[in-house]
Amino acid sequence: MEKIIGVVGGAGPFAGLDLLGKILDQTISERDQDHLTVISLSQPNQLPDRTRFLLGATAVNPAHAIFNQLQQLERAGADIAAIPCNTAHAAPIFNCVLEKLGAVGSRIRFLNMLAETVSYIRQQHPDRQRIGILSTTGTYQAGIYPHLLKAAGYAAVIPDLHLQTELIHPAIYDPQYGIKTVGKNAVRARDALLQGVNDLQQKGAEAIILGCTEIPLALPEKWIGDLVIIDPTLVLARALIREANPDKLRPLS
Amino acid sequence: MEKIIGVVGGAGPFAGLDLLGKILDQTISERDQDHLTVISLSQPNQLPDRTRFLLGATAVNPAHAIFNQLQQLERAGADIAAIPCNTAHAAPIFNCVLEKLGAVGSRIRFLNMLAETVSYIRQQHPDRQRIGILSTTGTYQAGIYPHLLKAAGYAAVIPDLHLQTELIHPAIYDPQYGIKTVGKNAVRARDALLQGVNDLQQKGAEAIILGCTEIPLALPEKWIGDLVIIDPTLVLARALIREANPDKLRPLS
Structure with missing residues (x-):
């Protein structure tokens, strides 16, 4: 029995849209009716x-909203769900969501995009050991990826704080040129991110995780030179299809 | 109070995705939180x-499924809704949905993409009187657009039956090269549609309605030479924003 996928899509809205598109792209289908619900x-x-929230600029934990939206998705019929937002996977947010789901006895299966991403690297790129991360400053300060990667035996490579706050974070958030404002055509943001890629490679990264779901919108490459570029949104799309109906998961190209 | 938008997105899934993207693109926003629900x-x-169904190959009226999905959207909180599928607007389907919504006293406002499209042409392109239509054979046989356009005082221009069935419909539906299978990168489908555009122009069309929501995926142009190209998905996205919160509707570029 095919399971129904739920997506908490507003974090941000373009990342949600990107996930929906990647679910379609990664599904084996010949006609409309082959696609998953x-x-x-x-x-x-x-x-x-x-x-x-992670930087302390507000006390409102987005976990409560994420939980509410997961409950809405569950009531609407979703069996499995995910949120295409790396920052939402920081422990103070993600664990709070899991606790709240547990407390109400929710039966929705809430996938962890970051755990899926580390598992994907292990399976698909076993030769890569030093993993760079581009992300928001929230994800950066929370140390989410370095923690996960180190626990899995990888070395984590991150930008220095100046590059992070002056170049990488604004590429996502700047109200003039950031991806959250401009979407896919964020040229200046792309340039900044490419500088970040270059910096991480200089520091020895062999693969780079695009650790904010807005980044792949402006940086869709799968390879940059010798570097493997890892897109957690794509990984999540594939994980959702695998859980919904593994027979419909397109082989990796 | 901002209204909540519901989308019946599976007809087809790529057209649903396209509508969601156009809603984002047409919304005035600087940050995630500015976007509509x-x-x-x-x-x-x-x-x-x-x-x-329209061609008689099945007796199952999709109206029942569309109605059920609208009910689900309403239960989930949607105030206004639409289905980005031209063929679903044929009277035997669309009127049946409206009747069923009326029978249960639904309070959802179900927009009519085709009526919105004719109204958009009148407002934005008052100089255009002969309107060509590219569509599925279902929409073609049901005469949906010609009926609407003539009632509004326009001349409707359609391909001859051979071109319709051999070239235009397969561009959408062919399991090898059709847009429903291939998505945006449907090169052969695009060529076929451009032949259709050319044919309609030869017959005097001054504007062309892309009367199947898959077509704009492969034919994103707003103008082809002197021809205005009308994308009902874009018109629908704007109509949904107008109904949800007119202050957030981006001015036409």
């Missing part, structure tokens, strides 16, 4: 900013 | 093919 709830004005 | 239900395996 996907319920997407994009409710960004009810989903407080994740980075602001 | 959108609930999308893409359940293609519960949404029988519209063209097959």
Whole structure:
């Protein structure tokens, strides 16, 4: 029995859209009716900013909104769900969501995009050991990826704080040129991110995780030179299909 | 009070995705939280093919599935809704949905993409009187657009039956090269559609409605030479924003 996919899509809305597109792209299909059932709830004005919470700029934990939206998705029929937002996977947010789901006896299976990403690297790129990360400053400060990667036996490579705050974070958030404002055509943001890629490679990275779901919008490459570029949104799309109906998961190209 | 948008997204799934993207693109926003709440239900395996019903290949009226999905969206909180599928607007389908919504006293406002499209042409392109239509054979046989356009005082221009069935419909539906299979990168489908555009122009069309929501995926142009190209998905995205919160509707570029 094919399971129904739920997507918490508002964090941010373009990342939610990107996940929905990647679910379609990664599904084996010849006709409309072959595609999986996907319920997407994009409710960004009810989903407080994740980075602001992690940096202490607000006390409102977005976990409560994420939990509410997961409950809505479950009531609408979703069996499995995910949120395409790396920052939302920081322990103070993600664990709070899991606790709240547990407390109400939710039966939705809430996938962990970051755990899926580390597992994907292990399976698909066993030769890569030094993993770079580009992310929001929220994800950066929370040390989410370095923690996960080190626990899995990898070396984590991150930008220095100046590059992180002056170049990488604004590429995502700047109200003039950031990806959250401009979307896919964020040329200046792309340049900044490519500088980040270059910096991480100089520091020995062999693969780079695009650790904010806005980044792949402006940086869609799978390889940059010798570097493997890892897109957690793509990994998550494949994990959702695998859980919904593994027979429909397109082989990796 | 901002209204919540519901999308019946599985007809087809790529057209649903395209509508969601156009809603984002047409919304005035600087940050995630500025975007509207959108609930999308893409359940293609519960949404029988519209063209097959209109052509008599199946007795199952997709109206029942569309109604059920609208009910689900309403229960999830949607105030206004639409289905980005031209063929679903044929009277035997669309009127049946409206009747069923009326019978249960639904309070969802179900927009009519085709009526919005004719109204858009009148407002934005008052100099255009002869309107060509590219569509599925279901929409073609049902005469949906010609009927609407003539009632509004326009001349409707359609391909001859051979071109329609041998070139235009397969560009959408062919299991090898059709847009429903290949998505945006449907090169052969695009060539076929451009032949259709050319044919309609030869017959005097001054504007062309892309009367199947898959077509704009492969034919994103707003103008082809002197021809205005009308994308009902874009018109629908703007109509949904207008109904949800007119202050957030981006001015036409």
